[in-house]
Amino acid sequence: MESLANLAYGFDLAFSPYNLFVAGIGVLFGVIIGILPGLGGTSGVAILLPLTFVMPPSSAIVFLSCIYWGALFGGAITSILFNIPGEPWSVATMFDGHPMATSGRAGQALGSAFVPGFFSALIAVLLFTFFAPPLADFALRFGPPENFAVLLLAFSTFTGLGGGSPAKAFAVTAIGFMLATVGLDFVTGRPRLTFGSITMLSGFSFITVSIGLFGIGEILYSAEETLEIKGVRARVGLKDFTVVLQTIWRNIASFFTGTLLGFWIGIMPGTGATPASFLSYGLAKKLSRHPEKFGTGIPEGVMATETAAHAAGIGALLPMITLGIPGSPTAAVILGGLYIWGLLPGPQLFTEQKEFVWGLIASMYIGNAMGVLLCLFLVPFFAAIMRIPSPILTPIIVLLSLIGAYAVNNSTFDIWLVLIFGLIGYVFKKLNYPLAPLVVALVLGDITEEVLRQSLILSNGSISIFFTRPIAAFFVAIAVTLFFLPALARFWRWIEGKSLLPAKG
Amino acid sequence: METRRFLVSLLFGVSFVFFETWSNVNAWEPTKPVEFIIMAGQGGGADKYARLISGLVDKHNLAPVPMVPINKVGGAGAVAMDYVHGKKGDDHTIMITLSSFVMTPIAQKLPFNYKAFTPISLLALDNFFLWVHKDSPWKSVADVVSAAKERSLKVGGTGSKQEDELIFTFFEQRAGLKPFSYVPFKGGGTVAANLVGKHIEASVNNPSEGLPHYPSKLRALATFAENRHTGSKQFKELPTVKELGYDISYQMMRGIFGPPDMPKEAREFYAGLMKKVFDLRDFQGFLGKNVLDAKYLKGDDFAKWVEKYNKLHVEVMNKAGWAKDTTARLSR
Numbered sequence: 006m007e008s009l010a011n012l013a014y015g016f017d018l019a020f021s022p023y024n025l026f027v028a029g030i031g032v033l034f035g036v037i038i039g040i041l042p043g044l045g046g047t048s049g050v051a052i053l054l055p056l057t058f059v060m061p062p063s064s065a066i067v068f069l070s071c072i073y074w075g076a077l078f079g080g081a082i083t084s085i086l087f088n089i090p091g092e093p094w095s096v097a098t099m100f101d102g103h104p105m106a107t108s109g110r111a112g113q114a115l116g117s118a119f120v121p122g123f124f125s126a127l128i129a130v131l132l133f134t135f136f137a138p139p140l141a142d143f144a145l146r147f148g149p150p151e152n153f154a155v156l157l158l159a160f161s162t163f164t165g166l167g168g169g170s171p172a173k174a175f176a177v178t179a180i181g182f183m184l185a186t187v188g189l190d191f192v193t194g195r196p197r198l199t200f201g202s203i204t205m206l207s208g209f210s211f212i213t214v215s216i217g218l219f220g221i222g223e224i225l226y227s228a229e230e231t232l233e234i235k236g237v238r239a240r241v242g243l244k245d246f247t248v249v250l251q252t253i254w255r256n257i258a259s260f261f262t263g264t265l266l267g268f269w270i271g272i273m274p275g276t277g278a279t280p281a282s283f284l285s286y287g288l289a290k291k292l293s294r295h296p297e298k299f300g301t302g303i304p305e306g307v308m309a310t311e312t313a314a315h316a317a318g319i320g321a322l323l324p325m326i327t328l329g330i331p332g333s334p335t336a337a338v339i340l341g342g343l344y345i346w347g348l349l350p351g352p353q354l355f356t357e358q359k360e361f362v363w364g365l366i367a368s369m370y371i372g373n374a375m376g377v378l379l380c381l382f383l384v385p386f387f388a389a390i391m392r393i394p395s396p397i398l399t400p401i402i403v404l405l406s407l408i409g410a411y412a413v414n415n416s417t418f419d420i421w422l423v424l425i426f427g428l429i430g431y432v433f434k435k436l437n438y439p440l441a442p443l444v445v446a447l448v449l450g451d452i453t454e455e456v457l458r459q460s461l462i463l464s465n466g467s468i469s470i471f472f473t474r475p476i477a478a479f480f481v482a483i484a485v486t487l488f489f490l491p492a493l494a495r496f497w498r499w500i501e502g503k504s505l506l507p508a509k510g
Numbered sequence: 511m512e513t514r515r516f517l518v519s520l521l522f523g524v525s526f527v528f529f530e531t532w533s534n535v536n537a538w539e540p541t542k543p544v545e546f547i548i549m550a551g552q553g554g555g556a557d558k559y560a561r562l563i564s565g566l567v568d569k570h571n572l573a574p575v576p577m578v579p580i581n582k583v584g585g586a587g588a589v590a591m592d593y594v595h596g597k598k599g600d601d602h603t604i605m606i607t608l609s610s611f612v613m614t615p616i617a618q619k620l621p622f623n624y625k626a627f628t629p630i631s632l633l634a635l636d637n638f639f640l641w642v643h644k645d646s647p648w649k650s651v652a653d654v655v656s657a658a659k660e661r662s663l664k665v666g667g668t669g670s671k672q673e674d675e676l677i678f679t680f681f682e683q684r685a686g687l688k689p690f691s692y693v694p695f696k697g698g699g700t701v702a703a704n705l706v707g708k709h710i711e712a713s714v715n716n717p718s719e720g721l722p723h724y725p726s727k728l729r730a731l732a733t734f735a736e737n738r739h740t741g742s743k744q745f746k747e748l749p750t751v752k753e754l755g756y757d758i759s760y761q762m763m764r765g766i767f768g769p770p771d772m773p774k775e776a777r778e779f780y781a782g783l784m785k786k787v788f789d790l791r792d793f794q795g796f797l798g799k800n801v802l803d804a805k806y807l808k809g810d811d812f813a814k815w816v817e818k819y820n821k822l823h824v825e826v827m828n829k830a831g832w833a834k835d836t837t838a839r840l841s842r
Contacts, residue, residue, distance in 0.1 A: 051552045051579070055565030148709030149693070189585050192694055194617060194671035194832075196585070203592040203620070207584025274700045328706070329722030330699035337553025337697065344718060345562045347799060351722030415580050416589075455696070462693045463664055463709065 008135050015363030019371050024067050027060065028368055031068045032375045035075015039082070042089045042216055043409025046076030047334045054342050062346040063364040069339050070322065070365060071372040074126070076335075077278070077318045078376040081118035081311055082387055086111060087402045089220035089409065094278040094314040096215050096444055097286040101299065101306025103223075108302055111388040112242075116249040116381070117304035118311045123377035124253070125264035125312035129319035130369040132268060138352060141327035144272045149459035150470045152273060154480035156453040159280060161487040162287030163445050173438045181446025184209045185454070192458045204418045211448040212413050217423040218440050220406045222430020224399055245384075252304040259289045259309055267313030271320020274330040278317035280452065283445055285313030291487060300441070319369060326362060327352055538775035539574055540602055546577040547605040549590035554697065555636070555716070557581065559764055560606045562796060563787050572786050577604075586672060587614045595622050597769040601776035604630060605767050609673040612763075612820045616827050617671055619834050624820055628768035628777055631784040632807040632815060634797055635761035638677055638714045638734040640751065643705060644727055646712075651732045651754050654712060658687040666701045666710040670694040671832050674701070676823070677714045677734055677760050679830045684756050702728070716762075717745070717801035734760045735803065742801050761803065763819060765812065781808040 018024060038049035050069050057065035080092025085102035098118060105114035132140070147155075187198045188208025199205035253260050263285040270281035289309035290299040299306050321332030322339070329350035331337035343350055354362050390398070410423040433440060464470035471477050486493075546564055550556040557579070564577040582590035587610040594605045605627070615623035640651060648654045657663060667674025678690050693710060695701045698719035705713045706727045713720075720728050724744075732751045736759040739745045751758050766784055768777060787793055788806045797804045807815055827833050 047552050051557070051561065051581075054561050055568055058565040058569045145703055145707035148704055148707055189588075190670075191696070192670055194586065194669070194694075196618065201619070203585060203588055206588050274703050324703070328699075328703060329719065330703045331553060331697070334551075334553060337699075338557070340699070341553055341558040341561060344558055344800065345565070345796065347795060349718075349721050349799065352726065414583060416582075459693050459695070462691055465691070 011359065011363045012134055012366065014359070015365075015367035016370075018063060018360060018364040019067065019367035024064050024364070024368070025371070027064050027068045028071045028372050029375060031071025032075040032372055032379060035072040035077075036079035036082075036376065036379060037075075038072065039076035039079020039091050041409065041412070042083050042087075042091050042220070042405055043212060043412035045092050045212070045335075045413075046073050046080075047338055048412065049076055050335055050338045050342075054338065054345075057342060057346070062343075062348055062358075063361045065342065065346055066339070066361060066365045067368040067372075069342055070368055071375070073318060073335050073339070074369070074372040074376045075379075077126075077315050078119060078122065078380045080314075081122070081307075082115065082380070083405075085114045085118065085307070086387060086390055087220065087405070088223045089402065089406055090212060090215050093212055093448070094282040094317070095310070096211075096219075096279075096448070097282045097310040097441075098307055098314075099219055100286065100310075100441055101302050101304070103219075104300070104302030105304070105307070106391055109391075110245075110302070111391045112245045112384050113248055113304060114302075114307055115384045115387060116245050117252055117307040119377050119380045119384075120246075120249045121253055121260060121263075121308040122311040122315040123373055125260070125267065126315040126319055126373040127370070128264050129268045129271075129316040130366070130373070133319055133323055133369065134366055137323055138327055138355065140272060141324055141352075144274070144324055145328070146476060147273050149456045149463060150474050150477040151480070153453065153456040153460050154471060154477040154484065155270065155273070155284075156280065156449060156456065158480050158484040158487070159284040159287060159449055160453070161484040162284060162291045163442065170437070174442050177433070177438050177440065177443040178446045181443040182450045184214065184443075185447050185450030191455055192462075204416070207414060207416070209422070209447065210413050210419065211444060213410050213419045213422050214426050214447055215444050216406050216410050217426025218430035218433070218444065220402065221423060221427025222434055222440070224402060225427060225431040226434045227395075228399070249304065252308060256289075256305050256308065259292065259305060260312055262288060262292075263309050263312035264316045267316030268320040270313070271317030271332050272323050274324055274332055278314045278321065278333055280449055281313040281317035282310045283449065285309045291490075315373075322365070322369075326350060326354060326365070538601075538773075538779050540776075540779070541575070542602060543575050544573075544577045545603045546579045547590050547594055547603060548579055548581045549587035549605060549607060549610065550581070551583045552581055556606050556608050556764075559633075562793070563606070563784075566787050566790055566792055567783065569792075570786075570790060573783055585614070585618070586610050586669065588618060588620055591615070591620070591622065591627075594767070594769050595626055599771045599773070600769045601773050603769055604780055607763065607765050607767055609676075609762050609823070611765075611767070612816070612823050613672060613676070613827070616820075616824055616833050624816055626770045628770065628772040629812045629816055630766040630768050630772075630777055630780045630808065631788075632763065632765040632805055632812050633784060633788055634764040635735075635803040635805050636716055636764060637739070637761060637801055637803065638673075639717060639720060639730045639745075639748070640732050640734070641702075641705060641713045641715055641720050641728050641730055642711065643708055644725070644729050645708075646729065648712075648731070649729075651749075651751060651756070654731065655685050655687065655756075658682075658685070658690070660688070662688045662691050663711050664693065665690045665712045665714075666693040666695055666704050667714060668695060668698050668701055671827075673760075673762055674714050676826060676830075677758075680758050680760060680826050681751075681756065683826065683829055684758050721800075734758060736761075739801055739803075741798065745801060760822075763816075764802070765816075777809075784808075 050072050080095035081098050083089050083091030084095040084098040085106050088099050088103040090096045102114045190197045267281040286309045290296045321336040324330040324332045325336045325340050331340045407420050410419045460470050471481050548556050548560045560579040564579050567573050567577050582593050597603050612624045642648050675692050701713050702715050702719045704710050706723050732749050734751050
C-alpha cells in the first residue's frame with residue numbers, strides 16, 4: 006500500500022519537535038478562537054495566516070489546519086455552556102447541549118460533543134488518507150442541481166423541528182427566509198430589502214442573529230423567570246465518560262450517518278460544516294425512536310451535530326488540496342495560504358509536494374488527538390463555570406455576545422442587531438414560537454436560493470433538471486419521502502386499522 | 511576597556527546617524543497599526559493579496575507598525591467603500607481594491623464613486639483566460655464564436671454583474687454573439703470545478719483558478735490581456751483574443767487606495783511602502799506563478815490609469831443596460 010508508506014513518511018515529518026510544537030500551539034489557539042463567539046475558525050485562520058510566512062509550507066499547513074481542528078472542538082463549549090454559538094456549525098449543538106448544561110449535565114454534554122467529534126474526525130481522516138483523489142473526482146459531478154437536491158433533503162428533515170404549533174413554526178421559518186433575502190441579490194446583483202441603506206447591503210449574518218435570539222434572548226427570559234441564583238451543580242466524573250461511550254454505542258447508526266454525511270457535505274464545494282451539522286441533527290431526529298426528546302437535552306442531539314461538523318471540517322480540505330476548490334470558508338483562507346507559500350493546489354501536489362500533503366494528513370490525526378485530549382482535560386474546569394452565580398456570569402456572557410457580534414463583520418451595526426434580536430428572541434420565547442426553524446431557514450435559505458437559481462439558469466427555467474439528472478433525482482426522491490413520511494405513517498396506520506375492522510365483526 | 515568604550519560609542523554614533531537619515535527620508539510614518547480594508551470576504555482574491563502584503567511587510571520589517579487586514583463584506587464592495595469614504599482625511603486606513611471598486615458605483619446608487627478616494631498605487635493586473643473542458647469540441651476561440659452564434663452557451667463566472675460577466679458581455683458585444691446564459695457562482699474555484707464537472711461550457715477564470723486542472727482537465731483557448739504572456743513558461747504561446755480579431759482587452763486591477771483627502775505625506779509613505787513590497791522577490795515570485803502582470807504606478811499616473819479604466823466599464827455596462835439609471839426597468 007503506497008498510501009501507508011506515504012502516511013508513515015507523513016508521521017515522521019509531523020512528529021518532528023518543531024511540527025509537534027506548531028501543532029500544539031495551533032490547537033490551543035484554535036480552541037480559544039472556537040470558544041470566543043463570532044471569532045470563527047475562518048477569521049482565526051485568516052488572522053494568524055501571516056505568522057506562517059516564516060515557516061516552511063509543510064509546517065505552515067500543520068499550524069493552520071490545527072487551528073481549524075481546535076476551533077471545531079472549541080465551538081461546542083460556548084454553545085453548550087452559554088447558549089451562544091461559538092462557531093456557525095455549533096448552532097445546532099445548542100439545541101440539546103444547553104438544556105443539558107442547565108440541568109447539571111454540562112460535563113456529559115461536553116463529552117458528547119468532544120468524544121464522538123474525535124471519532125468521526127478519525128474516520129473522516131482515514132477516508133481522506135486512502136480515497137482522496139477518487140472522492141474529489143466524484144465531488145465534481147455535483148453541480149448546482151445536485152447541491153440543491155441535498156439541501157432539499159436538509160429541509161425535509163427539519164419539518165416539525167422545535168415542536169409546538171406547526172403554524173408558529175411555519176411563521177418563524179418564513180421570517181428566516183425573509184431575513185436571508187436581505188442584501189445584494191446574488192443572481193441579479195441588485196439590492197433587496199435594503200431600503201437604500203448601505204449597511205443593510207451586507208444582509209443579516211446568521212451568527213449575529215443566533216447570538217441575539219439564543220444568547221441574549223435566553224438571558225432576558227431566565228432573568229425574568231428566576232431571581233434566585235441558580236448555581237447548577239455540575240459534577241464531572243468518569244461516569245460521564247462511560248455515558249458518552251454508551252450513547253455512541255446505542256446510536257451507532259446515527260453516529261455513522263452523521264460522520265459520512267458530514268464528510269461528504271464537507272467535500273462538496275461551497276457548503277461546509279454548517280449545513281452538514283443541521284442536516285445531521287435533523288436526520289438523527291427524524292430517524293430516532295423518540296424524536297420528541299430532541300431539543301430537551303439529550304446527548305444524541307449533541308452527538309449528531311458534532312460528528313457531522315468534525316467530519317465536514319476534514320472533508321472541506323479534500324477538494325482544497327486536490328482541486329483547488331475550498332469546501333468551506335475556512336478552507337478558502339487556507340487555500341489562500343497555499344498560493345502565498347508558492348504552492349499550486351491540484352492533483353500534482355500529491356506527487357510533487359509529498360512532504361506537504363502527507364505532513365498535512367498526519368497532522369489531521371495528531372491535531373485531532375491533541376484537541377480531544379486538551380478539551381477533555383479541561384471539561385471539569387468548563388463545567389465549573391456553570392457553578393458561577395448568574396449575577397456574575399450573566400454580564401460576562403452579554404459582553405462575550407457583543408464582542409462576538411462585532412467580530413463577525415467588524416461592524417458596530419451588528420451590535421445593535423444582537424440587542425434587537427435578543428428582544429425578539431425573548432418575545433418569541435414568551436409566546437412559544439420555536440427559534441430553531443428561523444435560524445435554519447436563515448442559514449440554509451441563502452445557499453438553497455443560490456443553487457436553485459443557478460440550476461434554473463442552466464435549465465432555462467425548467468424544473469425537470471432536478472429529475473433528469475440521476476444524482477439529483479436520487480436525493481430529491483429521499484427528500485420527498487422524508488417530507489411525506491409522517492403523512493404516510495398515518496395513512497398506513499389507518500389502513501391497518503381498517504383491515505382489522507372486518508376481523509372484529 | 512578602551513576598545514569596549516570605543517565600540518559602545520561607535521554603536522551609538524552609527525545608530526544616531528542611521529536614525530537621523532531614517533527620520534529625514536521618511537518625514538511621515540504611521541504611529542499606530544494601519545487598518546488594511548479588504549473589499550471582499552475571507553479567502554477571496556483581494557483577501558489573498560492583502561494578507562500576502564501585510565505578511566511581507568511584517569516579515570521584511572518594512573513599516574514601523576503592522577498592517578491589520580480587515581474584511582468589510584457586502585454589497586459587492588459598497589460596504590467597504592462606504593466605510594473608507596467615511597474616514598475623510600484619515601492617514602491610518604488604506605484599502606485593497608479590485609474591479610468592483612469602479613463597477614459597484616456604476617451599478618448601484620451610492621453617494622460616491624472612484625473619484626472620491628485617494629489613489630495610492632497599482633501593484634498588479636490579474637488576467638483572464640477563456641477556458642473550456644478538455645473533452646470539449648471547441649479547440650479555438652473561432653470554434654466558440656461559431657457555436658455562440660448558433661445558440662446561447664451556458665457559461666459561468668464569479669458573481670453577478672462583476673468582472674467575469676462583464677468580460678462575457680464584452681465578448682458578446684464585440685463578436686456579435688447570442689446572449690450567454692450566465693450562471694453566477696460565489697468563488698472562482700467553484701466556477702472552475704463546475705467547468706471540470708461539465709455543468710457549464712466555458713469560463714473566464716483567472717489563471718490561478720484554472721491551473722489546478724490544467725492541462726489534465728481544462729483547455730485554455732486565449733487570454734483577454736492586451737499582450738501575450740511571454741514571461742510565462744506554460745502560456746507564452748497562448749494567443750490574445752485581440753490578435754484573433756475581437757477588439758477586447760481586459761485585466762483586473764489590484765491596487766491600493768486611501769480615504770478621501772488623505773494627507774500628501776501619508777500618501778507618499780504608503781506608495782513607497784507598496785513599492786518596497788512590489789520589489790520583493792517573494793511578491794514577484796507570487797505574481798509570476800499565478801500569471802499576473804506586475805505593474806507599479808503611483809500618484810497622478812495611477813489616477814489617470816483609473817480614469818481610463820472606469821471609462822471602459824461605463825461604456826460596456828451602459829451598453830449592457832447594467833448602469834443604475836437604465837436597469838431600474840430592465841432586470842434580467
